[in-house]
Amino acid sequence: MRKPVIAGNWKMYKLVADAVATALALKPLVANANHCEVLIAPPFTAIKTVADRLEGSNVRVAGQDCSTESEHGAHTGEVAADMLRDAGASYVIVGHSERRQLYSETDTFVNRKARVGLAAGLTVILCIGETLEQREGGIAERVVSRQLTGGLRDLTASDLDRIIIAYEPIWAIGTGLTATPEQAQEMHAFVRRVFAERHSEPSAGRLRILYGGSVKPDNITGLMKQTDVDGALVGGASLEAETFAQIVNYNR
Ligand code: 13P
Numbered sequence: 430m431r432k433p434v435i436a437g438n439w440k441m442y443k444l445v446a447d448a449v450a451t452a453l454a455l456k457p458l459v460a461n462a463n464h465c466e467v468l469i470a471p472p473f474t475a476i477k478t479v480a481d482r483l484e485g486s487n488v489r490v491a492g493q494d495c496s497t498e499s500e501h502g503a504h505t506g507e508v509a510a511d512m513l514r515d516a517g518a519s520y521v522i523v524g525h526s527e528r529r530q531l532y533s534e535t536d537t538f539v540n541r542k543a544r545v546g547l548a549a550g551l552t553v554i555l556c557i558g559e560t561l562e563q564r565e566g567g568i569a570e571r572v573v574s575r576q577l578t579g580g581l582r583d584l585t586a587s588d589l590d591r592i593i594i595a596y597e598p599i600w601a602i603g604t605g606l607t608a609t610p611e612q613a614q615e616m617h618a619f620v621r622r623v624f625a626e627r628h629s630e631p632s633a634g635r636l637r638i639l640y641g642g643s644v645k646p647d648n649i650t651g652l653m654k655q656t657d658v659d660g661a662l663v664g665g666a667s668l669e670a671e672t673f674a675q676i677v678n679y680n681r
Contacts, residue, residue: 433465433653434593434637434660435677436554437667438493438522441472448475449482451670456486458674463487465660467677468520469667473508480517491520491554494528497541499548510542510549521546522662524556524580526599536579543580547588554593554662555580556641557620561600569598573616574623581627589628594620594638595662601642603664610651610658613640617657646675653679 443451448471459467470491471479480490496507513521523546524539539555546553557576559569573596581592596616601608608616617638625633640652641662652658667673 431635431637431659434639435462435465435467436491436520436522436595436639436660436662437469437673438491438525438641438662438664439469439471439668440493440527440664442668443471443475445475445478448472448479451668452479452483452488454670455674456483456488458670459488459677460486462677464681465677469673470520470522476513476518477516484517489520490518491522492518492551493522493525495521495523495542495546495549495551497538497545499545510546510551514549514551518551520552520554520593522554522556522595524576526556526558526597526602530599536576536582539576539580540582543592544584544588547584547591552591552593554595554639556595556597556662558597558599558602558642564598564600569616570619573620577620577623578627581624586628586632589632590635592636593660594624594636595641596620596638597641597662599642603643605643607643607645607648607652608640610648610655613652613658614655617655617659621657644676646672646679649676649679653681 468489470493492513495510523542528534543553559572637659639660639662644661644663
């Protein structure tokens with residue numbers, strides 16, 4: 430019922446030639462992956478070329494971020510959501526923990542990005558997740574719940590069907606420490622419960638919740654077996670086509 434999503438976040442890696450080479454290598458390796466949506470998020474500079482080269486394939490393209498502003502104007506350095514769409518992206522990631530931690534993005538800011546992304550016709554991947562201190566301090570659920578409700582504020586019921594949540598515990602990102610499948614399941618079930626309370630049971634039932642944080646070919650299957658894990662947002666292991674394809678083609 431919920432179609433899984435396996436997404437690769439390339440972060441600030443890859444010049445255009447490398448991005449295209451990786452995308453073209455990936456294309457045939459995942460051509461039969463009808464069980465899930467496959468997407469990659471190249472850096473802004475490579476989106477257009479990668480999207481053009483992937484046209485007609487089952488690999489979709491995402492932006493890693495977008496501006497809070499929807500009107501084109503004097504916002505040096507910003508990329509508007511409709512520019513992403515124009516370049517060939519159909520998804521956008523907002524609220525990644527690296528944006529929150531390194532660039533001080535707040536829930537209000539992330540919420541604006543989600544809204545402009547949706548208004549531009551993109552599917553929005555909203556990232557949430559706690560730090561190690563927050564988990565050890567017993568406030569992980571409180572933090573995640575605040576990020577979820579703050580990030581989704583003022584969205585309409587139809588908007589919610591174009592929202593994907595990525596739960597990425599910060600302590601598991603790029604550290605090689607993955608949440609256990611049970612830890613992921615526990616938080617995903619909590620997220621779905623909060624979503625159901627705030628919105629509705631049917632939309633919570635349709636919500637895809639991805640796990641992110643050191644996802645690799647050898648741990649994807651255990652994660653995907655969990656009832657509330659509907660896919661993965663993969664960083665490091667998505668940079669290489671063969672490794673990422675192994676994750677996409679996990680054992681089902
Ligand atoms: P890693 O898979 O490298 O831990 O990164 C996860 C991530 O931040 C994806 O957005």
